[in-house]
Amino acid sequence: MIACVTFETAKVVEPALYYEVNKVHIIRYLKDPTSEGGKIYDSFCNRVTELLREESPLDVEVSIHNERVSDFSTMLRTVLSIIQCEMREEPGCELYVNISAGTPEYAAASAIASMMVDGVIPFSVGSKEYTVPTERIPEIYYVDGNPVGLTKATYDPRVLPSYNIDMPDEALIKGLRILNDRNEAGLPVTSGKMIVALKDAGLWYRDTEARSEDRKSNQRQTEAVYYQRDFITKWLRSGWIEKDERRNRYVITDEGRNFITTFFTD
Incomplete structure (x- = not known):
């Protein structure tokens, strides 16, 4: 697990115990360890380390990274470096990124970094109880x-540096939403029915209209090929759909649901 430690302990320790991690990368920053502020920051980091080793049934390895946690670019570089190093040393390992504790710069950078590398699992954790009572x-x-x-x-x-992250294709997302809506309504999702629905929604960009009655059959075959190529194949490649063999139809995955509830919702 990767986490940032400033003034939190439970938000770092409890998720590590929950996921049963055996290694924790702690990112913190001490400019002057002898100063009063440095001693306070150091005490939180030390306490997190103590709790991890005391409460985990595993022999937890703790690695400390002293980096400027208030600098977005530094945090992005640091988190990416840790991720890439772990992936090289142990391909296929479960690597969790805690975006809830630490500075806002760390939170933003760690969320972006974790989405750049396949197999990394970003997570957040809410506060169940606070140390300061409401009356105080x-x-x-x-x-x-x-x-x-x-x-x-x-x-x-300070303006954050800009990194270009492409938006998903609008037609793919809206078409995926149509597939999901028809599945939830119990309507057929055969290629013919989906093509009609895509055309009605203005999402079909291929010019496949038959010029005569005797070419209708060829038109249907051509459109089925384009539907497979332009939608099904791309949805599968993105991990947004999977084949339900029992019902013999494509259904949306959790990742696909995340996309249709986030993008182009108007």
């Missing part, structure tokens, strides 16, 4: 009777 929030997070929060003042904003 005004005492800790208010100033002069006004809600302020943990941060009292900020540095100037």
